[in-house]
Amino acid sequence: MKKKGIAIALALGILAPTLHPVKAATKEVKIESVTFNGSRVPATVEEMSKPFTTASVVVKYSNGKTKKFPLTYKELFKTTDKFKMSNGEVFQAGTPTDYYGDPITDKSVDGKPVHYVSDAPDANSLLRPMKDGSLYLVSHYEYDSLDNAGNPAWRRVPASMTLTKLYQNMKTGELKVSTVDKIDFSAVNGLWVPCNGSLTPWNTHLGSEEYEPDARSFEFDTPDKLSQSTAHLKDFAKLYFDDEKKANPYNYGFIPEVFVSSDGMTRVVKHYSTGRRSNELMVVMPDERTAYFGDDGEYTTLFMYVADKPRDLSAGTLYAAKFTQTSAENGGAGNLEWIKLGHARDSEIKRMIDKGIKFSDIFEVSDVPKEGFIPVKQYSGQSANYGKIEYLKLKPGMEKAAAFLETRRYAAMLGATSEFNKMEGLAVNAKDKKVYVAISDIGKGMEKNDQDPTDHIQFAKVKAGAVYELSLKPGQKNITGEPISSGYVASTMKALLVGEDLAQPDAYGNKANVNKIAGPDNLSFSEDYRTLFIGEDSSQHINNFVWAYNVDTKKLSRVLSIPAGAEATGLQAVDNRNGFSYLMSNFQHPGDELDNFAPTAVKIEDVKKAVDATYGIDQAGAVGYIHGLPNIKKLQEELKKQPKTQQRKNR
Template identity: 60%
Template sequence: MKKHLALTLAASLLIPSAASIQAAPKNVVVDSVEFNGMDAPTTIEEMSKAYSNATIDVKYSDGTKKTLPLRYEKLFKSTDTFNMKGKQVPAGTPIDAQGNPIMDNSVPNDPVPFISDAPDSNSLLEPLNGNSGKLHLVSHYEYQTVDHSGSSAYGRVPASMTLTSLQQDKKTGNLTVAGVEKIDFAGTNGLWIPCNGSLSPWNTHLGSEEYEPDARIFEQEIGTDKDSTNVKAFANYYFGKEGMEKANPYWYGFVPEVIVHPNGKAKAVKHYSTGRFSKELMKMMPDSKTAYFGDDGAYTMMLMYVADKAKDLSSGTLYAAKFNQTGTENGGSGDLSWIKLGHATDKEIEKYITDGITFSDIFETSNEPKEGFSEIKTYANKQQVEYLKVKPGMEQAAAFLETRRYAATLGATSEFNKMEGLALNTADKKAYMAISDQSKGMEVNPTDPQDDIRLPKIKSGVTYELDLQASQKDRNGNKINSSYVAASMKGIIIGEDMAKADAYGNTAHPEKVANPDNLSYSDAMGTLFIGEDSGMHTNNYVWAYNTKTKKLSRVLSVPAGAEATGLMAADDRNGFAYIMSNYQHPGDELEGKSITAVDKEKLIETIDKEIGVNKSGDVGYITGLPSFTKAKHDKK
């Protein structure tokens, strides 16, 4: 009897009454969101700045709704100076192999530091273990548009990345800069044109090196004053007196990974086993092994990498896609099959380079069709038709140092044009790919060595959806060790070219995406964000595309002539959400545009006064988003 009573009493203490259940606080969280787009800018004031006056409708799990205003916040300009190792250095200034600012001596007796006007990729890292929730941001500085004299500096000057320490307001989430420092690439022989990038699932930054220098042309120019690849200029700036001894195109065209340690210090490594081509970015899949790449330029390829181990890019297998067209509607569609190129470790490929391998060590060449030689056309060698034969025993070197050329000899499709950003929709197992300009090799070209892609010309571009599948095999029937193999692709967001410019100078429909470049997907918002790199829109935009409702909304406008870059949706950073977004080269190429709606000269003058035409760019973010991790009742 006493035992039964004790159990009854214990149970009454463990099981709450109905009244206590009803009184318990209810965690009300975000159920869904919908963006309400902003109008395109119409005045000089609007056209000359980065801003957002879009809104977001938030529906909560208790059925209540709220409309929140969005705004753009600048963190810093690439011309802003910060204390770096005791010196005030502009954020966008590259450093040489000794860590010193690289100087621009293009104007006699007036040396100034180079300052990139092209901030690009951002990775807003998750708070580091043991770092008390502190946030860090890795940012690219893609190139220098012009030097101090006004001449083109593109590709000649080594590039750079910064690591920014951020302070986060615990109540509002607003970010401010605590410090900026340059990331050292001396251990990788410098950094070549870093374009877009991504945050890995294991919280490291994966960078890029696009428009890889052509080793065939470089070899032809050895011993001459020619430098059409820019490798000589790059090496002289970066290595100084040892420049010509260290000039080698094979060091560039890979994925740099930046690891930020809990103490806030960064280390950069390059992954040579990911292959060498015009890397726009590398996007990892949820298995932390499979990756896809943007391959920017003309006559490029879709490539896939499968690492041997999760969260380790030091060795893996590289594949190239064969496009099998299935339709032309909505931009186009096709099935994908995969050709295995080879397996390698970083150390194996790095050894080829340090041993001094050259293009002619890898390939035999012919100037005309010849038995045993493959006729190919790729981004390399200025998109000229080449007749190549891999030398015996050089298959691995060809696969990882001349990836596109080698893949083309095996029959992979080398006709993609301006393949830019990539994003991942985890829940639906879809990836998204931006084709910024659907033309050239992607059109019908019966005289090219291959004509796999025969799609309609859409200069303003198409964003494609890739269907990711498990249990896939390569062309030879061997299993691909990944559950995220792209099996097909179809257009989902299509630009609209216009026959003539409108009053604002737009040659693509202003209410549709033109020349998609950066892509970032928010799983929490079910939204694909798209940043433009367009000469067809006078002002470039960031768009939000709801993948369920198909609603497209303009959420940010950047200064006229600028490109929207650095796009990254960060769903949760200490309970706050952000859309990172930069812009680069403001005012670029406005002189040649037909603009009648506003005073074009006044517009250029305003941009130059407020920012600097081709002189600076902003690193910033869109704020005003709800929290997707904190309950509503916690946000009083």
């Protein structure tokens, strides 16, 4: 066996042990490597308008033989597909429901009421099988792009999740929909912009609430000049509760946990002790206590949470990162220190919200420099304060309220870095103790800017973005020297994969190199494949891609192209479900923003027509998966079952 083969096999953890010379003659066949043969880029209008792949997985054995597994994309359902819900009503999968469980009606066109339907399916959690082998899938519906009149509906329409029971073909592994039902969020005041999500080690789903409404704007906006943040929240409350007065920004911006029982019943809890931010998602480490968050938007912060008890996110300690740059080369690198924001229980923070706490109860504010006030610049949910420097002074005794209700503002006041731009998905590599973080656009706060209150990050702009690697270590202390009770504390951050902006668009209108990542968003890691999967949300590629990056061989392979103008979402690497492996992968808002591309190889109008014919422009997204991935453990077991006569043939 060549040294290169040995290295790959070692990385897979499946290399045969050294044998005694007498036994060498009967050496068993082993898997030497598992690699992806990447898909080509779609070249025709037909290929560009639908999910497309020519990718495959190639398994190489120690006897020199190989086996090829072609990959295909399987669509489970569109958001516009109709299902009978548990309340007896039939409506579309992407239709949000109100406080009473009824479908929310779009009345934007006089005399033509219709149900809202999301075109934006996002996170998937294909749960581990129940005791009877049943499979359930939790899926997000992030927002509605347009109402029936063609007006933007983003954020102002309440969001939803579904629970899908799946039928699994035990011969082929193919999945089919058995039932689809809406998950009830009435106990937690509804669901605000659920973006990405994750599956916990204890088999619950962690959702998200992105672009938290700005409490400062909500309190101080005047009726004649409402910010987007306030206007969206008021519309949300009217549609969800049928009562605009129930709008409260402090009800949203948290992590909801969805519990699913073996009979398909669901229960939802929002975790207020994890802090309030623009949650892309929360990812839990193997210790079942430590977690990291994506904080999407401009001028955002990296946060860490350490729960008091494993598998219990109802109480814990929250930290924010201070980034100290060590390099600006190849996407940049730096060291991380952690600032303790505070400790809380869900019940404590919920009690504050229920009592009607306001922004002005927590902070004094000034729009100009003032003695005793700290300047901060942070993302504020598209509010009137967006992009501005704020001058804040904490009111006496309000440390806990600030830490868990105004988490990013308070972190910035204490010296944390609030300069990250478009911090998206995260994934954990348990064996190597690494966390991967997607930055879809290296720009704005991450560039040098002497006008900002702090300038911790000074990277060169890369519109195509990068994926960063965080190294986790035990025995770490926070910035004041107190021990952090976790063995999974990130100490360094460096770019792992960096996109490449093009000086001029290519023939298909792509503004970034199609053989590299652009706008990395969703991340998911497969321990069996030793592979980081990356889904794109890019204005740089006319067709966004899903990639496979082997962390040992450093090979990057394109495994899927989604419809032009769509965002790749719902990414989840599933190593084993009843003996089969999957890569869950959705797409949302196909056809969106195609006018920003000017291809010469095809006509953009032809691409738009083809997308519209199948999905409708900004009308329907799809929930699905990549089929055909071989289950590594099953392949290993099959080799062990080979008769000895077959093994001797391999001498």
